[in-house]
Each structure stands twice: as C-alpha cells, then as structure tokens.
Amino acid sequence: MNHLTRNDFASALQVLERVEAQADSVRGFAQAVVQALNGFVASELTTLSVCDLTTGQREVVGLPGGRLGTDEMECFDRHFFEHPLVRHHGFEGGLLTRRISDLVRRHDFQRSALFGGYYRRIGLEYAIVVPLFSDRRTLVSVVLNRRGLDFDERDRERLELLRPHLAFLYRHARHARAAVALNEGEETPLPRMPMPPDLSPPGLTQREAEVMHWLACGKTDAEIAALLSISPRTVQKHLEHIYVKLGVETRTAAVMRALAICNHSSIRNADHFFV
Numbered sequence: 140m141n142h143l144t145r146n147d148f149a150s151a152l153q154v155l156e157r158v159e160a161q162a163d164s165v166r167g168f169a170q171a172v173v174q175a176l177n178g179f180v181a182s183e184l185t186t187l188s189v190c191d192l193t194t195g196q197r198e199v200v201g202l203p204g205g206r207l208g209t210d211e212m213e214c215f216d217r218h219f220f221e222h223p224l225v226r227h228h229g230f231e232g233g234l235l236t237r238r239i240s241d242l243v244r245r246h247d248f249q250r251s252a253l254f255g256g257y258y259r260r261i262g263l264e265y266a267i268v269v270p271l272f273s274d275r276r277t278l279v280s281v282v283l284n285r286r287g288l289d290f291d292e293r294d295r296e297r298l299e300l301l302r303p304h305l306a307f308l309y310r311h312a313r314h315a316r317a318a319v320a321l322n323e324g325e326e327t328p329l330p331r332m333p334m335p336p337d338l339s340p341p342g343l344t345q346r347e348a349e350v351m352h353w354l355a356c357g358k359t360d361a362e363i364a365a366l367l368s369i370s371p372r373t374v375q376k377h378l379e380h381i382y383v384k385l386g387v388e389t390r391t392a393a394v395m396r397a398l399a400i401c402n403h404s405s406i407r408n409a410d411h412f413f414v
Contacts, residue, residue: 239266270299342384
C-alpha cells in the first residue's frame with residue numbers, strides 16, 4: 140500500500156538536492172547523506188556503513204558526536220555474519236529497503252547473540268537499511284536505528300523512494316574517485332546501479348521520454364547520445380526542454396519530479412479503476 144504524499148516527494152527532492160551538492164567525493168556523499176536522512180526519517184543513530192563481506196568488518200560514517208566507539212564496532216563485527224540485514228542485502232541479493240522486523244520476528248531477534256551483544260549494548264532496538272551498492276565483496280548502505288518504536292511502513296516507503304536516486308549519486312561519487320585513481324595509475328571498479336522504472340510523465344515527446352528514461356538510469360549525455368544515435372548537443376537540447384516542462388533545473392530534480400508525476404498518475408488511475 141502506498142502511503143506517500145506530495146509533501147513526501149517534495150521533502151525527498153530537498154534531500155537529494157542537499158546530497159547532490161556535496162556528492163563530488165565518496166566522503167562528501169557519506170557525510171551529506173547521513174546528515175540529510177537523519178532529518179528525513181526520525182532516527183536516533185544514522186550512519187553510512189561500508190561492510191567488507193569477506194572479512195566481516197565494517198567502516199561507519201556518522202554524525203559528529205555519534206555514539207559508536209571502538210568497543211561497539213568490535214561487538215558488531217563479532218556478530219557480523221549473523222545480522223539478518225547483512226545476510227539479506229549482502230549475500231541473498233536483496234535490493235530494497237528493509238527493516239530487521241521484515242526478516243525476523245522481534246521475539247527471536249531479542250534472543251539472538253547479535254541483539255544481546257550489540258543492540259542492547261548501544262541502547263537501540265530497531266534498524267532499517269537502505270542498500271546503495273553490493274558486489275558480493277562490499278555492501279554499502281545507509282542504516283537508521285531507533286529504540287522504543289519500530290520504523291513503520293511509511294518510513295520504509297519514504298526511504299525506498301530515495302534509494303535508487305541515492306544509489307545514482309553514490310555511483311557518481313565513485314566515478315569521481317575512480318577518475319582520480321586512474322590519473323594516479325590505479326584501477327577502481329565502478330558499481331552497477333539498479334535499473335529504475337520507465338519514467339514518461341505527460342507532456343514529453345517520445346524522444347524526450349527516451350532521454351528521460353536513460354537519464355533515470357544514470358547515463359551521461361554522451362552515453363545517451365550513443366544509445367539514441369543522436370549528438371550530445373541534441374541530448375542537451377532535449378534536457379533543456381524536459382527541465383522547462385517539469386519546472387526543474389537539475390538532472391536529479393528532473394528524475395524526482397518525473398517519478399512523483401508518474402507515481403501520482405498511477406495512484407489516481409488505480410483509484411478510478413476501483414470506483
């Protein structure tokens with residue numbers, strides 16, 4: 140069931156604009172996404188987690204003054220492979236935003252060594268994970284934690300709305316790092332981004348809709364030009380027309396606005412069908 144409102148889409152766009160402004164490096168992206176999501180969905184501890192699926196260790200970026208110290212990190216690492224969300228997103232191929240409670244019953248989780256050794260230790264009970272990248276060796280995700288009240292379905296839907304676009308911005312941050320690495324003679328593999336749904340809001344021409352689709356896939360102007368057998372300059376002209384029609388000024392804003400329009404249209408059509 141869809142619980143999202145127009146305000147949710149507007150707030151999501153603001154989050155993405157804040158992250159996009161600082162996503163010129165992986166570190167900048169990490170700090171921006173943690174700060175932005177902490178205010179988007181209520182959380183007592185929000186982090187960007189980079190998990191090494193081979194060694195069972197992780198690196199964490201959080202807000203200044205966060206509560207995770209060395210002892211707490213070591214506690215988590217001891218139970219790394221027991222974590223239901225690590226297993227789901229890192230080893231089972233889960234791509235969507237999930238809560239611990241989506242995967243294991245609360246009673247069973249509270250009896251686990253992970254809960255007793257880590258979550259009880261840091262005074263938290265619930266977690267929800269937004270996966271951004273996984274290649275079977277590394278899992279990168281945003282993790283939000285609470286105590287007292289679990290994340291509800293609307294929280295999950297709001298975060299899922301952002302997920303593919305945050306993955307897109309993370310991909311570009313990785314591109315920036317890879318460019319530096321290549322200049323220094325290193326090789327850095329780039330992550331694959333999940334394919335988003337086709338976005339064809341009313342008012343776009345067929346060619347503009349095709350450009351919009353590849354834009355949502357994270358393609359550059361040159362890549363879109365090659366895919367559509369047109370020039371990069373023509374792609375830029377189509378993007379200018381798309382921006383005007385959608386009332387936006389950036390690529391990320393265009394994707395989010397198109398998503399909001401298409402989502403609203405599908406809900407309205409469904410409501411009409413069931414009348």
